[in-house]
Amino acid sequence: xxxxxxxxxxxxxxxxxxxxxxxxxxxxxxxxxxxxxxxxxxxxxxxxxxxxxxxxxxxxxxxxxxxxxxxxxxxxxxxxxxxxxxxxxxxxxxxxxxxxxxxxxxxxxxxxxxxxxxxxxxxxxxxxxxxxxxxxxxxxxxxxxxxxxxxxxxxxxxxxxxxxxxxxxxxxxxxxxxxxxxxxxxxxxxxxxxxxxxxxxxxxxxxxxxxxxxxxxxxxxxxxxxxxxxxxxxxxxxxxxxxxxxxxxxxxxxxxxxxxxxxxxxxxxxxxxxxxxxxxxxxxxxxxxxxxxxxxxxxxxxxxxxxxxxxxxxxxxxxxxxxxxxxxxxxxxxxxxxxxxxxxxxxxxxxxxxxxxxxxxxxxxxxxxxxxxxxxxxxxxxxxxxxxxxxxxxxxxxxxxxxxxxxxxxxxxxxxxxxxxxxxxxxxxxxxxxxxxxxxxxxxxxxxxxxxxxxxxxxxxxxxxxxxxxxxxxxxxxxxxxxxxxxxxxxxxxxxxxxxxxxxxxxxxxxxxxxxxxxxxxxxxxxxxxxxxxxxxxxxxxxxxxxxxxxxxxxxxxxxxxxxxxxxx
Numbered sequence: 001x002x003x004x005x006x007x008x009x010x011x012x013x014x015x016x017x018x019x020x021x022x023x024x025x026x027x028x029x030x031x032x033x034x035x036x037x038x039x040x041x042x043x044x045x046x047x048x049x050x051x052x053x054x055x056x057x058x059x060x061x062x063x064x065x066x067x068x069x070x071x072x073x074x075x076x077x078x079x080x081x082x083x084x085x086x087x088x089x090x091x092x093x094x095x096x097x098x099x100x101x102x103x104x105x106x107x108x109x110x111x112x113x114x115x116x117x118x119x120x121x122x123x124x125x126x127x128x129x130x131x132x133x134x135x136x137x138x139x140x141x142x143x144x145x146x147x148x149x150x151x152x153x154x155x156x157x158x159x160x161x162x163x164x165x166x167x168x169x170x171x172x173x174x175x176x177x178x179x180x181x182x183x184x185x186x187x188x189x190x191x192x193x194x195x196x197x198x199x200x201x202x203x204x205x206x207x208x209x210x211x212x213x214x215x216x217x218x219x220x221x222x223x224x225x226x227x228x229x230x231x232x233x234x235x236x237x238x239x240x241x242x243x244x245x246x247x248x249x250x251x252x253x254x255x256x257x258x259x260x261x262x263x264x265x266x267x268x269x270x271x272x273x274x275x276x277x278x279x280x281x282x283x284x285x286x287x288x289x290x291x292x293x294x295x296x297x298x299x300x301x302x303x304x305x306x307x308x309x310x311x312x313x314x315x316x317x318x319x320x321x322x323x324x325x326x327x328x329x330x331x332x333x334x335x336x337x338x339x340x341x342x343x344x345x346x347x348x349x350x351x352x353x354x355x356x357x358x359x360x361x362x363x364x365x366x367x368x369x370x371x372x373x374x375x376x377x378x379x380x381x382x383x384x385x386x387x388x389x390x391x392x393x394x395x396x397x398x399x400x401x402x403x404x405x406x407x408x409x410x411x412x413x414x415x416x417x418x419x420x421x422x423x424x425x426x427x428x429x430x431x432x433x434x435x436x437x438x439x440x441x442x443x444x445x446x447x448x449x450x451x452x453x454x455x456x457x458x459x460x461x462x463x464x465x466x467x468x469x470x471x472x473x474x475x476x477x478x479x480x481x482x483x484x485x486x487x488x489x490x491x492x493x494x495x496x497x498x499x500x501x502x503x504x505x506x507x508x509x510x511x512x513x514x515x516x517x518x519x520x521x522x523x524x525x526x527x528x529x530x531x532x533x534x535x536x537x538x539x540x541x542x543x544x545x546x547x548x549x550x551x552x553x554x555x556x557x558x559x560x561x562x563x564x565x566x567x568x569x
Contacts, residue, residue, distance in 0.1 A: 006053040013043055013050055014057070014292045022288075031386040033134065033291050037379060040295020047300065057293035063241075064286030065351050066259040068130050070240040071283050072151060073263020074276050083463050088152035091328045095153075095346065096160055098324040099125035102316045110309070115175030116370065119360040122164055123374045124316050126157045128350020129256070130290055131382050135345070135389050140503060145460035146338045150345035153325075155260070159201070161352040162254050166197045168359060177365040197252065204251035208261040212243070216262075217269035224271060236275045237282065239266060256351070290351070291382075297354065298379050302372045313377035318347045318384065334462065335479055336399055337392075344388045348381035349374070428474075428490040431456050435480040435510060436500030437464050440526050444498055445473070456489045481509040486517065496522045497542075504535060511541045 021035030021042075043052040103121025104114075112120065132154055133142070141147040172178060216239055223235045240262050247258025266275050303310065322343040329339040357374045360366030431454035434441050441457065448455050457475040459465050468475035478485035480499075491497065497514050499507055507525055514521055523542025527533035533546045 007056055009050075010043075010052040010056050010060075013052055014039065014289065017042055018288050018292055031138070031383075033131075033386075034383050036288050036291035037295040037383065040292040041298055041300060042295075043292075044296040044298065046298065052296065054293070054296050057289065057296050060286060061290040061293035061351075062255065064283075064288075064290035065130055065256045066244045067240060067279060067283040067286050068133055068290075069256045069259040070244075070263040070266075070279065071276065072129065072133060072155075073260040073265075074267045074272055083461055084149045084152040086463050087149055087329065087332045087334065088156050091325065091332065091342075092153045092156035093160065094328055095321065095325050096122075096125040096157060099316065099321045102320045106312050106316065112370075113176050115172075115177055115365045116360075116367075118175065119168070119356065119365045120370055120374070122161075123353045123356045123360070124313065124349060124377060125321070126161050126350075126352040126356075127154055127321075127346045127348055128353075128378075128382070129154050129158060130287060131348050131350050131385060132345050134287065135385055138386070139389055141341065144502075146341035148461075149329075149334075149338060150342050153342060154345070158254070158257060158352065161356065162201065162257060163197055165254070165355065165359060166252065168356075168365075169363060172363040172365060175365060177360075177363040200251045201253055204247050204253050204258070205261065207251075208243075208265055212261070212265040213268050216265045220266070220269045220271050220275070232271075232274070233278045236266065236278050240279065294350075294354070294375070294378060294382070298375045299372050302369070302376055306369075306373065309373055310376045310380070313373050314380050317349055317377050317381045318388070322347045322388075332462075333477075335460070335482070337396055337479060338460070340392045340395055344385070344392055347388045348385040349378045350382065353378055428454075428456070429493050430454065430495045431474075431490065431493070432496045432498060433458060433486070433489045433491055433494045433514075434498045434500070435459075436502065437461075437468070437475075438500050440500045441498075449473075456494070458485050458489050481506050481513075483513050483517075486510070486513050491521065492517045494518060494521055496524065498524045499526065501526045501528045504532060507536065508539070508541065 017039035018036045021039045022032035023035070025032050025035035025038075040057075041047060043050050045051050045054060100118070100121035103124040104117045107117035107120045108114070129151075132150060136142040136147045136150065142151075219239075220232070220235055223231050240259055243262035243265075244255040244259040247253040247261070248255045251258075266272055269275065325346045326339040326343040329342050330336070353374055357366060357371045361368065361371060432448055433456050434445060435458045437445070437457050437459045441459075445455050445457065455474065457465070457468055457473065458480045459468070459475060459477065460479050462477045465475045465477040476485055476488045478488075480486055480489075491514050497511070499510060511523055511525075514523065525536055525542050525544050527536055527544055527546040529546060530548065533544045533549065536542075536544045
């Protein structure tokens with residue numbers, strides 16, 4: 001051919017096979033991403049037939065990770081991250097330590113050097129944010145408390161991996177590898193490198209929260225005034241890619257992390273919903289390329305050559321990490337449902353594992369065979385991850401059916417799961433029980449308390465409950481779908497139950513429990529949209545409200561009031 005068409009071949013063949021394999025997977029009731037991984041294997045240099053450019057695929061996959069992290073930033077605000085910091089920060093660090101030690105112990109048993117075993121263990125310790133987001137979205141858990149804890153946990157993991165990627169070259173010689181600059185690194189430079197890295201990350205975060213948070217919304221508002229849709233789309237894409245690259249080039253932060261903060265500052269704009277819609281097709285397209293590129297890296301021969309090694313790797317990822325994470329979540333006194341969700345979220349590895357393995361090879365700490373084991377672990381764990389998520393509900397039912405096991409696992413003496421003993425019992429009469437302290441819950445609570453109406457909040461996020469207790473607001477920790485939570489909120493003596501927007505099945509469970517305990521209770525439900533509101537109204541479980549309808553009613557009242565005033569004058 002007269003010119004290079006590697007990119008066109010990659011896109012044409014990659015998307016074509018991804019479509020075919022994804023369709024077959026969906027027809028077999030399997031997640032489509034399994035088909036995307038198989039498509040990558042089919043065009044891999046390690047399999048016969050069509051061979052696509054792996055270097056190009058990796059660059060496009062990096063764009064996919066950036067756009068996905070940009071989307072997370074638009075969903076997950078700094079306030080959300082701070083709300084789960086007490087479980088996400090220590091939990092992620094301890095889980096990384098456990099998984100790294102497991103990988104290190106197994107690799108040392110195989111006869112690897114300490115340096116190789118350490119990098120191998122670290123590679124198995126970090127889950128894929130891309131895979132997690134897709135799984136949470138498919139399960140409808142992205143906006144839930146459990147989803148926010150899982151995403152916050154993985155964001156902490158990503159930050160730790162950023163530090164590892166910077167520190168590893170400085171310590172490579174000490175670990176038995178080679179330095180990238182072919183020189184020896186003094187021990188003091190390790191601490192200097194760590195200090196500089198922390199300083200750069202802190203500088204980038206400060207820059208984004210102080211300057212970016214104001215500058216990006218201003219730019220978007222200026223472009224919107226021009227009335228050009230393509231310029232608006234270009235502005236959003238330019239913000240995502242430019243900030244991501246700038247964070248890497250100037251501050252030394254990973255591009256994925258840069259894209260995440262870009263999403264956070266775009267969220268501050270009044271046009272964040274439009275920005276999310278405009279970038280959705282790009283995020284979907286590039287996430288498919290990410291899975292195809294993972295498949296392209298994998299060498300299928302290793303399945304035959306080292307099956308026991310692969311089993312050990314998959315066991316560390318899907319059992320060791322998951323059980324460690326679940327144990328930590330239960331230790332922090334969160335419910336079984338949260339433990340199962342976080343455990344399922346971490347039962348896979350992804351993009352940082354590949355980056356770390358590649359760096360390990362360049363530093364002489366890992367072999368190609370070790371990289372293939374990591375890729376095999378990624379391939380199998382990503383493929384099986386959706387099945388792990390689908391097992392959450394059955395596992396929870398199984399545990400609940402064995403009440404002694406549930407009591408053993410969950411916090412039986414958690415002070416936040418019960419109202420304080422010193423609370424005046426007269427307060428717990430004719431109170432309003434509010435399930436969920438989100439935007440709706442906050443506004444309703446404030447209005448009721450200003451009118452001296454008694455309220456009790458039922459909220460899954462322990463940190464929110466702690467803050468409410470600090471403000472002397474009655475609150476209990478736990479999922480309101482559990483009878484014990486509503487009993488602790490004294491639902492049997494309440495005059496009214498207000499339910500924030502949530503899954504319809506959960507709404508039904510909560511109302512059923514509440515009416516069993518208090519048949520006379522009034523129920524008010526906040527719906528996400530018109531369709532959901534109609535379904536809940538058809539079930540006749542209480543009064544239903546949703547934002548657009550209430551806005552229309554209030555606007556109509558205001559218009560009629562203004563017309564009436566005009567007639568009077």
